[in-house]
Amino acid sequence: MPATPAEPQPLPRSLVPLPDETLPGFILRLSHRLDQSPGQLMRLAGLTNSANPSNAAPVRHLVMLQPAPLETFARLTRLTPEEAQALTLRRFSGRDPAVTELLQRPGGNQHSRMTVPPWLLLNSSRYCPRCLAGDGTDVQDRHGGPWKLQWRLATVFACLEHGILLEHLCPACHHPPFGNHGREKRRLLVSAIGEAGLHPAQCRNGVLAERGAQTCGGRLDTATARPLRPELASLQTKILDVLESGTEPTAAASISDLQITAAIVAGTWPLSAVHAPFDLPPALDALLDRRNAIRADVRWDAPPRDADLTAALLSAADALLVQPRAIFWQNLNRILPAAVPQSSGHWGQTWTRLREQCSPTFRLDVEHSAANRIPKPPRKRQPKPFADPPLPVGQHGFLPEHIPQRLPTSWMRILFDHGAQESWQDSVNMRFRRTAAVDLIRAATGVSFPEAARFLGISASRVHRHDSWLSTTTRHYPRRRDHQQALTEAFAVLAQHIARTTEEPANYHHRRLQLTLWHLPTDEWHTILTQLPPVDGDHSTDPGRDVHLGASAHIWATITGSEWGLAPCFEPPLTKNPTLTIPGWPQHAVLERLHNPAGSRFWGILRKILDEYTQRLTQKIDASIA
Structure with missing residues (x-):
């Protein structure tokens, strides 16, 4: 379709994105090629807020380009929408739990602050000096190598191509690149947006000098490289394999297991240090030895900023995690008594993410050990308990992933023909459909009502009940008991029907x-x-x-x-x-x-x-x- 007058025309020249390149890195290379400031390019691409005189592009574009800016940016840069979206962290959704959590979080108003999960680096970037120096091709000699998406994931601490640890500070200003240092305190996609002459490998942090604030300009591609130990290279390879090609949602669960174990290692230091596979750097010991002098800002669910320390922490967590299940449990039972209560703010979101993101076996082992050895957080006041599912928990011949969010009409007809009240079709039809689907998940897994709803992708507010929906038809207890018995029989018939389906069942969860x-x-x-x-x-x-x-x-x-x-x-x-x-x-x-x-x-x-x-x-x- 021809572009409307309000739409920007494609640039006369663009660039082919480099493998694993980020959106801000591509903008820096392209603006350098066009000899214009990143702010001009981002304004043309629709990434800035037109009402903001500073034309600052928010960092949320790095997470995902929404439809309108995606279409404008792709047209301007002569990329396909798929190529443009590949410059964002959305490609890791489903495998990296931090990215998935941020993308699935309900949106607030445009002025709300973005709460970033701790294992996601939106306010800075690690980097490999040799990658930024380029690979010797003409285009990279002129405009530098890629700022990689992987470097924004805190579980990535090394460059396997060059066999070195990633850096996290500019050697000139000693602040993280892409940080909000100096007078600018917002999270921005690119800083120093008015600077047109900086090379993409130069630091754009604001610093204070004798003549006032100015841009750092230090060359990041000349930073001293730190060699990577073979055992850390093996761990990084394993993590990247999961992030790049792991099967969803198993991949995200395995990354979550590793991150939660890292929090446990940090929170039970130095008892947990004995599980490290090699001598840990002294700086990690200094960082984690907080139990005798806990500072208010310490959070054990956040990784160290230095890639070297993150690598050491993850290696200790991995060594603990890969033990046989019985030994892993014994080790947990040994180190957890030294931990502070689960209600302590130093755990951050550790226990919440354990419940919501980790693999079932890992969660069971950790919760069982923690419940016996460190106090649980106080229970929040809950509404009336949800009724038990009409179908008892057990093996019913179907898997939870085969249950759709909205039960088919044919399945609902089975319930109505075998005991469900016909009046529910009109009075509580939508609620009954949702509740029936949730109860089928509960019957197959034994999880709570809110957890089953979350598995189906239904928000708790849409299925929240202060009482069983049986009470919506009658408050007479004997009659309600009869309805419950009839409904149990109806669900049993439906379960048999689902289990006997001859066709390959659809994996609705996938x-x-x-x-x-x-x-x-x-x-x-x-x-x-x-x-x-x-x-x-x-x-x-x-x-x-x-x-x-x-x-x-x-x-x-x-x-x-x-x-x-x-x-x-x-x-x-x-x-x-x-x-x-x-x-x-x-x-x-x-x-x-x-x-x-x-x-x-x-x-x-x-x-x-x-x-x-x-x-x-x-x-x-x-x-x-x-």
């Missing part, structure tokens, strides 16, 4: 993970529009944003077996403000027409095209299961 932040790409939507009929009544070949959103939600809901209103295209971070999909609103009307296109040539053809697209995408996602 599909939801793959499409966590999915929306129908703009270029593919434009391709779909070219297949639509010409003007048909009030419809044109460009029906507008609401139809695009509705198509995204329809495809997502069909593949994941979910509700329209929970589609990521309606929620942050894909949209600034959550879009309502309630009856009477345009988005809901679009979804209703897509669901039932009878009587309209336009909607019928669009539905057919979307069904074909859905089938292709489903096959691609299902084939990606390792």
Whole structure:
């Protein structure tokens, strides 16, 4: 489609992104090639806040480019949207728990502060001096090598290509690159945005000098390289294999296990030091020996800033973690009595992330050991307990990943035909559907109601109940007891039906993970529009944003077996403000027409095209299961 007057025209010259390059690194190299300031380039690319006179681009663009700036940036730089998005940390979503946590966190207002998980480096970057110096090709000799995405993950402490540890400070100003030092205190994508003459490998930190504040300008590609020990190279290789090609969500759980173990090592120092596979640097001992003089700002769930210390801490954690399960448990039981209570702020989010992100076996072992040896945090006041699932916990012939978020109508019909109250179809239909899906997960896993809802991708606020939904139909206890018994029998019939399904069951959990932040790409939507009929009544070949959103939600809901209103295209971070999909609103009307296109040539053809697209995408996602 031709660009509108408000859209920037593609630059006459651009660059091919280097492997694993970050968005700010690409901007620095491209602005250096064009001999203009990074601020000018980012303003053209739509990355800055037009209302901000300093034209500062927020660091959130490094996490993910939202649809509007993604399209503008890709057009300006002559990249595809996929190439542009590959410059962000989104590629690690699903494998790195810190990235996944930040992307899945509900969005606040535009002035809210971004709370960054401790193992994600958004306010600075580690770096390899030899990578920044370039590989000897003409383009890298002129504009430098890549600032790599891996360097923003705190679990990455080494450059395996050059066999050296990463650096975290500028040798000139002794501050981390890309930090908010000097007068600028915001988290920015690129600092010193008005400086046009700096090389991409020069430090852009603000420093104080005799003549006032100025940019550091120190060369980072000349920093002294520190050799990498072979055992640390092996550990880094193992971690990178998980981050780059591990199977979701197992990969994220294994990284979480390592990070939580690192917090336990830090919180039980020096007892845990005996598990280190080699002599640790004295600086780590000085950093972690806090139990006799704890400072208020110490957090054991945050990694050291120095890559050398992070490597040593992770090696101690890995040595503890790879022990046989019985020995691992014995070691936990030995070191945990020296730890402070779980309620201490020095643990940070250790115990929360243990519950939400770690592998089940690891979580069970750690929780069991910790519960017997260090006090638990005080319980928060909870509403009335959730009712037990109608189906007792056990082996029922189905796996939790085979349960969709929104149970199919055929499954609901089984419940209604075998004991569920017909009145629930009208009075509590949506709530009953959600609760039934959650209860099937609970029956298969034994987890709590909120945990089962989280597994399904449903927010707790959408399934929260102060009492069993049985009480919504009657408060007469004997009658409610009879309803409970009938419902148990109905769920047993449904479980048998699910288990007897002859077709290969869909892995809805895998599909939801793959499409966590999915929306129908703009270029593919434009391709779909070219297949639509010409003007048909009030419809044109460009029906507008609401139809695009509705198509995204329809495809997502069909593949994941979910509700329209929970589609990521309606929620942050894909949209600034959550879009309502309630009856009477345009988005809901679009979804209703897509669901039932009878009587309209336009909607019928669009539905057919979307069904074909859905089938292709489903096959691609299902084939990606390792």
